[in-house]
Amino acid sequence: MDKQQNNLKGWLYLLPAMLFLGFFMVYPLIDVFVYSFEEGYNSASQTFFGVGLYNYAYVLHDPYFLQALKNTFILVVITVPLSTIIALLISVGLNSITPLKKLYQTVYFLPYVTNTLAVGLVFMILFKKTAYTDGLANLVLAWFGRGPVDFIDGPYWAKMFVLCFYTIWVVMPFKVLILTSALASVNQDYYNAAKVDGTSPFRIFRKITLPMISPMIFYLVITGFIGAFKAYSDAVALFGTNLNAAEMNTIVGYVYDMLYGDSGGYPSYASAAAILLFAVVFTITLVNLSISKKNVHY
């Protein structure tokens, strides 16, 4: 009896959070799933013709979606490993210097608190070709006798390079922050023990440092994958809102366009694309977790 009352009380305490989550998370999730199977849904009249897989078939045959899928995958495959490795190198470097450590830490953290669109503007200045200048990047290229390349409106690989560069630069501060604190939390005794035993610095890094911070590295890889798959605002900041024309659309961008873009007003297609994205992210995360279970120690 007492226990039952206690349970009731517990649920009562949980009620506000559950209501909130239910309305704003669970219901929309289910709704998206439902929309994605409703064929010919009309948002004005709230009617549809039938239920089936047509929305998925349409999305999967839409060249814009395939372009977005390709872009997103390239972005993920390039930026997640690169940003993690660079962040690791920077963190190890930061951890081993003493003078000006605070200053460097602040410098590396600044991008984290800078507005995405402001950063996008800076990148435009760096890379955009205008009537007056070819941009800073092209100036550098000119030294090597190359260029000029139009990074913003030019060839596909140039635009993809800028997008990857930008993405890595934006996610770096958070990764550096996490990794420097992970490195700092490794007990100094391990390093002293290794030193007394004459362990080479490289071996210390590979055999002690890396395994000790491996949980944090895998955390960053998993969140990095999820974050990169959800990329959208970065592309907008660099290439404007008409991403399809720029061949720089991402899956989330495609979903947005299907809902609100110039060619928008198709919640069913948007839902189908969103569910496809979810399936991809879900699969990759599961793979990640199973790998990490095997390789993350203790």
Added chain:
Amino acid sequence: MKVVLQHLTKKFPSRNKKSNDEVIAVNDFNFEIPDGKLIGLLGPSGCGKSTALNLISGLIQPTSGRVFFGDDDVTSLPPENRGVGLVFQSYALYPHLTVRENILFPLQNLKGSARLSKEEMEKRVTEAAKLVQIENLMERKPGEMSGGQQQRVAIARAVVKMPRVLLLDEPLSNLDARLRLQTREEIRRIQRDTGITTVFVTHDQEEAMSISDMIVVMKDGVVQQIGKPQDVYDDPINLFVSKFLGTPPINVFDARVQNEKIYIGDEAVLDAPGARDGAVWAGVRPEGFVPDENGPFTCRLTGVEVMGRDVSVVCGHDKNAGAGAVRAIISAENRPAEGAKTVRFSLKSYKVFLFDHDTEERIRFGEFEVK
């Protein structure tokens, strides 16, 4: 391998940036550790004993002074070239490696001509594991073992590379009381079996006295006394050392010397031939009290603690200058009568030490002889 410390001093800059005061962790440490002995570095927290150990290991460089291993001056050598094995207070076992991999780790670091073959490494690991009796735990991870087992692995890892000197930093402080007793015997045995010159740090005087060949008592970075445990206990050089060694601790009285007699309060408790008149601290070991109806020393009885063969007589005394009550350890058959308000004792002269009231240095009197 004998270890010689010459005028070893370590100063640390002050944590407080505004003041220029340096913290002198170890001050002019001189000591020759004989080959193959077990040495206990003993002192209260913050006395510099761990710093002294790390100066020997090479993890800390001395501000001045020299360290010799045998005839080699190793002062400027980094730890890996000194040939020391170090056991950390936290054990510092790599949590992601198995016991075997942990013990193997130092051997895999060896390069060039020192490099061992796979079989040789395996043999050495097995020998080390056998020495500390953990052969059946080789595939476990440190997290799956008890504190005592981890301690053994840490020792095995330290001795597997056959160090010239073995250093242990508070090796028993993370173990429970029963394991502590067992493990300290174990350390003694391992040290005897290997014959490696061993230095260990502890704040537990009982631990140091029970297994060390020699103990070094430190306070505020300064070595107070070096000697065999029994000698240091029987013949302390100052008030600090006398108070630091012994359980229950020595009883300290605010006393004075007059006409070559020691007075505690109004009672002349003992003759002190040759001692000068004046105020002194009188230290009396708990076992220095002899129940005696006509004894010169009287105190108020507050209780009797049964310890088995002996009893501890707990008393109050107006001149008691120690932290706790006055304690006398006497044989159980001599325990005071039920309902007694006071007890009288006579004192064994060789269990009574006089210390200067200001410098707290020992004042010797009469002909001191340990019985």
